[in-house]
Amino acid sequence: MTTRRDFLKNAGVAGAVGASSLAAPAVLAQAPIKWRLQTYAGPALAEHVVKPAIDSFNKIAEGQMEIELYTSDSLVPTGELFRAMQSGTIDMVQSDDDSMASPTEVTVFGGYFPFASRYSLDVPVLFNKYGLAEIWASEYEKVGVKHLSAGSWDPCHFATKEPINSLEDLKGKRVFTFPTAGRFLAQFGVVPVTLPWEDIEVAVQTGELDGIAWSGITEDYTVGWADVTNYFLTNNISGAWIGSFYANMDRYNELPDNLKELLKLAMDSSHYYRQWWYWGGEASLRVDGTKMKLTSIPDKEWDQVEEAAHKFWDEIAAESEIKAKVVEIFKKYNADMAKAGRPYRYT
Missing domain, CATH: 3.40.190.170 (Bacterial extracellular solute-binding protein, family 7)
Structure with a gap:
């Protein structure tokens, strides 16, 4: 020009x-x-x-x-x-x-939001359909x-320094998690802690945190949390x-x-x-990962957490008309998935 x-x-x-x-x-x-x-x-x-x-x-x-x-x-x-x-x-x-x-x-x-989804595909279906x-x-x-x-994104699991094999093991654990997840988990003795994202790894190393309930195992490995925690709890409070x-x-x-x-x-x-x-x-990190040992809380015991989540839903729904509308959508969707059966839901 x-x-x-x-x-x-x-x-x-x-x-x-x-x-x-x-x-x-x-x-x-x-x-x-x-x-x-x-x-x-x-x-x-x-x-x-x-x-x-x-x-x-x-x-x-x-x-x-x-x-x-x-x-x-x-x-x-x-x-x-x-x-x-x-x-x-x-x-x-x-x-x-x-x-x-x-x-x-x-x-x-x-x-x-506790137990709103089981699989990652649930989220786009809930929004788009x-x-x-x-x-x-x-x-x-x-x-x-x-x-x-x-x-x-990924499901929500605990990554901890000490093993979690029962709900009793959660009591008193200082855990970095999301506001609503922390509000829900507090009833099981978890102590929610809020810190800047970049400070989490050091906080686990120094003992300020006992664990993290912020992601699945993919992020634990990707961001370095698998290097400072020893155990990964296979139970989760949300699928995505x-x-x-x-x-x-x-x-x-x-x-x-x-x-x-x-x-x-x-x-x-x-x-x-x-x-x-x-x-x-x-899947691959659960099978081939070498940095964290997998632990599980028995299904019958973990059922208590899922039952508590449904009560939590009703508490949230009572707060406003919009919240009640969203909770009803979650209820209908999960009921539909249960009726659809495999591969959508396993009983």
Whole structure:
């Protein structure tokens, strides 16, 4: 472009006319739209749960838009993610509703809502076929945030320094977990602890924490927690973490339609990657992993935890009409899966 302009200028009067006519394309070559996305995940985990999709988005956008990726707590603490996005300090967030403390009626269901799911495929079905997506979209619109897309992550297991073989062994254990999961587990003597994500490994080493109930075994190995814990409890309180992508509403509305569609495809790609990465990783590391010894609480004893979860559901449902609606969806979905039988549910 510079060479052509110099040529036209040197051509005299013709150059003056030509230069003005070339001004319009220069507008199309303006700087790309830039977004800042912060994920809940630390660097090692972000390599899998979000970075491949964002790299693809930036490549395909070809300079029209660029999403800058920031990992856990790098711009703001995780607990302040929602406010930062709402105000426009951050354009986009990948997190669960619970740990970013979003002020909505559905926040309690993000992350690990006890026994809401058994398998990772339950989450996208609940959102896309049972109506959760519409509820989430409506609740976030009320607070000026665009709920973009929900997906599933790994199941919730305990990784501990001492073995857990019974419910009694849980008593007094200081555990890093999600707010709602901690609220539920407290009735079994667990002491929930909240710390910055990057501090967890050291906190286990120093004895500040006795364990972690924040992930499945894939993350334990990926982020280094398997190096500081000795045991992995095969019982879990949820089959999949419910996480989402969100955006500042104004920033999202400013995007042209093609970039909105590209963003949707990138998020779908991220969800798909996690489906197979976690599903395969959970199995292979239980079978071939060498860093953690597997322990289990007998099914009959663990049934007490599941029964308590259903009572917990009713407690949550009593808090508001929206929460009651979501709980009814969980109940219907799980009843449908039980009636469908194998492979959806095993009795």
